Amino acid sequence: MAENQFTKLRKEKLAKIRAMGIDPYPVESARSHKIGEVLCDKESRVAGTERVILAGRLVAMRRQGKLGFGNLEDDSGKIQLYVSQNELGEDNYSLFKLCDAGDFVQAEGNLFFTQAGEYSLKCERITLLGKNIRPLPAVKEKIVDGKSIRYDEFADIELRYRKRYLDLLLNPEHRKVFELRSRIVSAARRYMDSRGYIEVETPILQPLYGGANARPFITHHNTLDTYLYLRIAVELYLKRLIVGGFERVYEIGKNFRNEGMDRTHNPEFTMMESYEAYSDLNGMMDLVEGLIKHLALDIVGKDTFVYQGHTVHLGGSWRRASMPELVKDATGLDVLTESEETLVAFCNKHELEIPQGSAKGKLIALIYEHFVEEKLIEPTFVCDFPKEISPLAKAKPGNPLLADRFELIIAGGEFANAFSELNDPLDQRERLEAQAKLRAMGDDEANVVDEDFLEALEYGMPPMGGQGIGIDRLVMLLTENDSIKEVILFPQMKPDHN
């Protein structure tokens, strides 16, 4: 960014400060209290003679000649500084006069109430800890009846994403979203840990990618002179760990999918996947429902959320429904008994675009997605997916056309995906080879055949349940944000050419 009038003036101040023999970026600081600490027990602190040293960012200045007020903020709170030449002496006060809103300072003195009754630090010494040379956007705040009214709010959405540090600094409600995200993720870890799961880390750079239908990012390793893929899912590696004898594993981490970006998609996003030996689809429903309810009720503290224009209730017992029945209720079509030709005709009639190489299973999913999914507002486990589009899931007992799989739908969107995992190595090979044929026919999101994974299965894998939850979307719901960019600190943005 080019130098502007502001940075030029502040660099001149910097030179003046240095000419006074003061280092504007000293190594040492000596904070005795966080601001939040001294905001408690105000009366007794004022009555006593306790000296405190506070440190933080100067966020506002009100100067009047040989007296001035500033607001000092750290991550625990904000307090007013009372700065007078009488207390500081001329030299130190002249340093204060060179300070700007945005500087980091250390202030030493006693706590007192001003004539206006505001709890403040009466400064006896101001030390500069870090000079600012680019002014912060001038947001002003007034407290009326305990509620904050902000003027000239830093509100430009694009700037908020591109300069997230300013958003966090100037918009406390956005900082709270990320604090809550952090608590949600750590609570999810504790929830899994307390159920005997161990957290693992598997490769992000993979020689083959798999575990989902998606196009990958490709990168290159110089020393190996080989192409690698950024993972699109962790499924196949976690299953290898179950083969290796771990019975309960989970991973929370980034996946990368080389696809479009919009309100609910970022190219890199966070998933939690878990696998549990000797469990199955029902076990996964209990796990997912228990986890999300715990996060809502115990961490966020409520069970009703407004999301994407809908009011969603997470309390109560969640509905478990069958995809073919849902489709039948919505369209009258019995997708299990109707012929593929009938389904094609139905899709054509409703102008649903049929992807290349779609067989019956894909048609059923297509019809479901258009006529059912977006209408499912309250949490619903949609079971009985077509087996054909579930290449890593076991067949449903008693119905070879269906998979023992569910997706959790809330407010018309997918929040989790789970199966009774396929552990028959020969069946798995057939399914992946069928996927490879789809690829050959032009479906570039179909799975690839991972021989190393198939070999692992051949050594034997116990029956198990596995699930994946999209963490970003869960945080969107739990923080009531309709855009994924609001819950990712640094969302992917196109280069800014201006």
Added chain:
RNA sequence: GCAUCUUUAGCUCAGCUGGUAGAGCAACUGACUCUUAAUCAGUGGGUCCGGGGUUCGAGUCCCCGAAGAUGUACCA
């Protein structure tokens, strides 16, 4: 990807049927020893998102492009 809207000072915004750019805050100078959106007086500050075009004249009209938002299609 397509459609619509937005882009003007550091921030938030105004700018009419085309006439040569404004406000508040921030900044700077001065006054001010209990202010708190401090106040008062004064001053400076612009690639009007970028590039073309029409016109005597374009922030404004037309075309191309960029970024963002929203809707829509596909993927979590």
